Amino acid sequence: MSTIVNEAGIALMAILLVATLPIVTLASLVRLLHSILSNPGDWGGAIRQEVKILIRRTLTSVAVVVALGSVWGYWKDAQRRAGCEPDARDSEHSPDGSYLARYCYFRNTIVLRLYDKEGKRLLAERTYRDTSGLPVSLYWKERALMYAEEQELGGISLPPTFLDRAMTQLP
Numbered sequence: 809m810s811t812i813v814n815e816a817g818i819a820l821m822a823i824l825l826v827a828t829l830p831i832v833t834l835a836s837l838v839r840l841l842h843s844i845l846s847n848p849g850d851w852g853g854a855i856r857q858e859v860k861i862l863i864r865r866t867l868t869s870v871a872v873v874v875a876l877g878s879v880w881g882y883w884k885d886a887q888r889r890a891g892c893e894p895d896a897r898d899s900e901h902s903p904d905g906s907y908l909a910r911y912c913y914f915r916n917t918i919v920l921r922l923y924d925k926e927g928k929r930l931l932a933e934r935t936y937r938d939t940s941g942l943p944v945s946l947y948w949k950e951r952a953l954m955y956a957e958e959q960e961l962g963g964i965s966l967p968p969t970f971l972d973r974a975m976t977q978l979p
Contacts, residue, residue, distance in 0.1 A: 821877035828869045836862040885935055886978075892919045899927070902948050907931070907966065909953060911944050918944055920955055922964055932964045932972035 836858060843854035892912035900909045908923040916939045922932040938944075938956060947954040953964045964972065 820880065821873055824873045824876070825870065828873060829866065832865045832869050833862070836865060888914060888917065889919050889933070889935060892921075898944070900946050901925075902953070902966075907953070909946055911946075913944075918955075920944070920946075920964075922953060922968060930976045932968040933976055934962060934964065936962060 839861070840855065840858040843858055844851055847854055891914070898911055901907070902909070906925050908925060908927045910921045910923065910927070912919045916937050918936055918938055920934045920936070921930055923930055934955070936955075940956070942956075945956050947961070949966075951966050953966060954961045955963070
C-alpha cells in the first residue's frame, strides 16, 4: 500500500476515534447521572457498574474503528492489485520451470504474483513497497522465491503455503 493510503487510513481511524470516544463518554456520563439520581442510597454500586459499562463501550468502539480501518486499508490495497493490467506486467520463470512470477509497478509499490507453470492459476501474491527505484530482482531458491523489499528480503515459500493459496481467493 502506498504511503498516502496508509496515512489516509490512519488519519481516518484517528478522526473516527476522536469523534466516537467523546460520544461514548457523554452517553456513559448521562447514564451515570441517571443511575445516581434514581438510586440516591447506592452511589458506589452505581458508579462501579457504570464504569464497567464505560470501559466495555470504549473498548468496543476502539475495536470497531480499528476493524473498519483495517477493512478500508485492505479494500484500497485490493483496488491497487486489481489495476495490474496484463500489458503492464513483467514475467520471470523459475529455473526449473514449475512456477511463473509476474510483477507490476505502481510508483513505489510492487505487486508480485506467483503462478503455476502455465501462468493460469494464482498461487501466492505479495504487495510491497520498494523506494530504491531499481527494477525488481527475484531470487529463486530451492524452497523459496525471494524478493528485495526495501532493505530486507521478503519471500514466498515454494510450494506456497495454504494461507498463501487461500489469500489469493480474496479480492
